Amino acid sequence: MQLTPQSRIDDYTAKGWWGDLTLDQWLQRNRRDVPDRLALVDPLNRETLDGHAPRRFTWAEFGSEVDRVAAALLAIGLEKDDVLTYQLPNITETVILALACSRIGLIISPVVMPYRAHELAYVIDTVRPAAVVTVASFAGYDHAAMAVALTGGRNCKVLVTGGDAPRGTIDLDAAIAAADPAKAAAYHDAQPIQPGEVFTIFWTSGTEARPKGVPRDMNHWIVNGEIVAEAADIREGEVLLNPFPLVNIGSFGMVTPWLMHRGTLVLHHPFDLGVFLQQIAAERVNYTIAAPAILNALLKTPGLLDSVDLSSLRAIGSGSAPLSPWMIEGFARDHDIEVCNMFGSNEGASLFSDARSVPDHHDRARYFPRMGVAGIDWPGSRANGMIQTRLVDLETEQDITEPGQPGELRFQGAATFGGYWEIPAITEQAFDAQGFYRTGDLFELAGDESPPRFYRFVGRCKDIIVRGGVNISPAEIDDLLAGHPALREAAVVGVPDERLGERMCVAAVPEAGQAPTLAEIAGWLKDQGLAVFKLPELMVEVPALPRNAMNKVSRRDLRETVLQMLA
Missing domain, CATH: 3.40.50.12780 (ANL, N-terminal domain)
Structure with a gap:
């Protein structure tokens, strides 16, 4: 077909x-x-x-x-x-x-x-x-x-x-x-x-x-294999550990480089941290993928990683949510494992920050090479030559060329799909007048060079919290909260407010015992350098963050839970 x-x-x-x-x-x-x-x-x-x-x-x-x-x-x-x-x-x-x-x-x-x-x-x-x-x-x-x-x-x-x-x-x-x-x-x-x-x-x-x-198509999957192999620097005969069901581009994206480089594919189900670590040691795994929440949890469990032989593991791919700088730094410093920051979707929007393109661990957490843009070269990258990207102002539909202005990231090229299955009206809305796929993700241009060589992730277009006319990215706050020593995990959502339009509420899952207070969380965020206008104003304690089957936080479900608890 x-x-x-x-x-x-x-x-x-x-x-x-x-x-x-x-x-x-x-x-x-x-x-x-x-x-x-x-x-x-x-x-x-x-x-x-x-x-x-x-x-x-x-x-x-x-x-x-x-x-x-x-x-x-x-x-x-x-x-x-x-x-x-x-x-x-x-x-x-x-x-x-x-x-x-x-x-x-x-x-x-x-x-x-x-x-x-x-x-x-x-x-x-x-x-x-x-x-x-x-x-x-x-x-x-x-x-x-x-x-x-x-x-x-x-x-x-x-x-x-x-x-x-x-x-x-x-x-x-x-x-x-x-x-x-x-x-x-x-x-x-x-x-x-x-x-x-x-x-x-x-x-x-x-x-x-x-x-x-x-x-x-098969063409899309062949290109996907090339892009993933480049991002993870997958080599001939390497052992890859896939801990996720083979139902989307993130997990099936392990199959294509495995085939391409004639390696060994080790499977895992359902996700069990102890078994996962045992497999890395027993099978001498070289590369695996894991959700940011899992990697955060590993670093927050003292001695766990030191108790397992991880000497074969050289890299981990992670994405689906913003990565925390402290996490990338922690794996590199303490375990000599580089974390590759991957951005992608089933539709074929794909960017990656690895140790070669973004060696600074803190930059790698939020920056992605600005691939497929005229005048910006990434030597040795085949992916750069097969895609085109543009950053677009949602109000004017004009390309953004200066740093600091959020816009929607859009893609076209060899990895991008052609349209959704039998829903032409939605397919038409998914592409802009130039044929670029609308990701629904906000980025801004970043970096010291001219023209800027990086994209910086800001958040989902639909998730942005508008407080008093100012846009706040919940992903940015989630990113920082992941490093809070007293929180197992946390995320923020916007809740309606008659005066400001929205206020920010943090849903906190305590590490052990009682959760820190709102004032303590706000103070900690302020100490991390966060602007005062981005500090949360409300807090609820929850037993866990709602996630879908692919381990992504469902902000829609979380918002409903928060609203019920605040009612």
């Missing part, structure tokens, strides 16, 4: 951004060139998750298993351009299934395990999959029964892996055991996958509205 206009494919191919590669070609190369190298490793604690012993695959074994699963899907009746939705934990079968789909041209549209009928029904209604793959049950919930109920009356098969396939479903494991793997290769050769065809439909996080489907 090709959604990208041929003219765009031809243009980007002529520029050398896109080519004739697919993910399956990387896989076939790896099974041929490094057949005995370890390729894929199950979560260390898999037996406690689903009763199955952890599995390990060499590249030769992995390639054979992909062929067998692809052949099973064909035997079940699926064919090229069918959509397949999976709801699976982060186990080896999930990676094998995704690459099997890429081999025979199926389009995957996965969802996270916590989704229930409301969310899963929306996905099924939207993409109309030919099959849903799930487990019979997980963590006490009957996923197979839910899938059967939601697909009733549709031309959609429910495939169950892991045993105990109930009535009305197909036992995928039995189909795999009976499959002839040679049929996958024959099907692929007869109907080869083109780089401009859709491979994934991932979903926006839904922290502000209903999720939107984001189609991405």
Whole structure:
């Protein structure tokens, strides 16, 4: 299924951004060139998750298993351009299934395990999959029964892996055991996958509205592999630890550089700090990703990191929320681990600050190289040549060229998607008159050079707190609060005020015992150099910050909680 206009494919191919590669070609190369190298490793604690012993695959074994699963899907009746939705934990079968789909041209549209009928029904209604793959049950919930109920009356098969396939479903494991793997290769050769065809439909996080489907072609994923490998400096044969479900660009973005550099991919599910650290030590992990809140918590637990052998770990990628300077500095100073600050979205907006481009740890927390701007060069960066960015004043739609003026960051280029799945009106609104994708994120120009070489993150356009006519970025305050020694975590939201429009309230999760008072928090923030007009004026104590399935703070839910507590 090709959604990208041929003219765009031809243009980007002529520029050398896109080519004739697919993910399956990387896989076939790896099974041929490094057949005995370890390729894929199950979560260390898999037996406690689903009763199955952890599995390990060499590249030769992995390639054979992909062929067998692809052949099973064909035997079940699926064919090229069918959509397949999976709801699976982060186990080896999930990676094998995704690459099997890429081999025979199926389009995957996965969802996270916590989704229930409301969310899963929306996905099924939207993409109309030919099959849903799930487990019979997980963590006490009957996923197979839910899938059967939601697909009733549709031309959609429910495939169950892991045993105990109930009535009305197909036992995928039995189909795999009976499959002839040679049929996958024959099907692929007869109907080869083109780089401009859709491979994934991932979903926006839904922290502000209903999720939107984001189609991405093989071309997009090849470029993603190049960008992530550049950002993390991923090298041949390295061991990568992926602790997140393979349902979005952040987590699936570990798969592409793994394939590209013929490494070892270690899986983890659900997030467990102790198991995570054990895996780093046991598998000699070189690179992993983690949410800022996790990295903050690690540094706030004295002795924990010192109790584990982290000598193999050279870098960690983090994003989805602003990073704290003290955290980046702490990992570098105390553990010789560089944290790479990553900004991105399923739509393909992507920037990164690593140790090479932004060596200063404090700058790296909030600055991103201003890539894809005429007159600004980043030597050795392929990503810089494949994207274009602009910073736009939301009132005038004019480009911002001077530091200190917030504007919306916009993207176009080889990594950027072409539009949302079957919602043309929203797609039209998502791009500006010049064809740049509107990220909804506020940045400003920063740095001492002329022209400025960096973007500085300010916050989400929709999250900005307007107090007395002055814009305040909650992300900036959250960033500082992450370093408060008496707070496990904290975030701020705006609440309505008749006189000022909005006031700022901090939702505080104490580290232990009683939370600091509002005056103590404000005083601490003031000591960090924060302007007085940005200090919070209200405070509530909460047991935890509300987060979505991807561990992002849901500011919408937090605001509702705060308003209820203040009522």
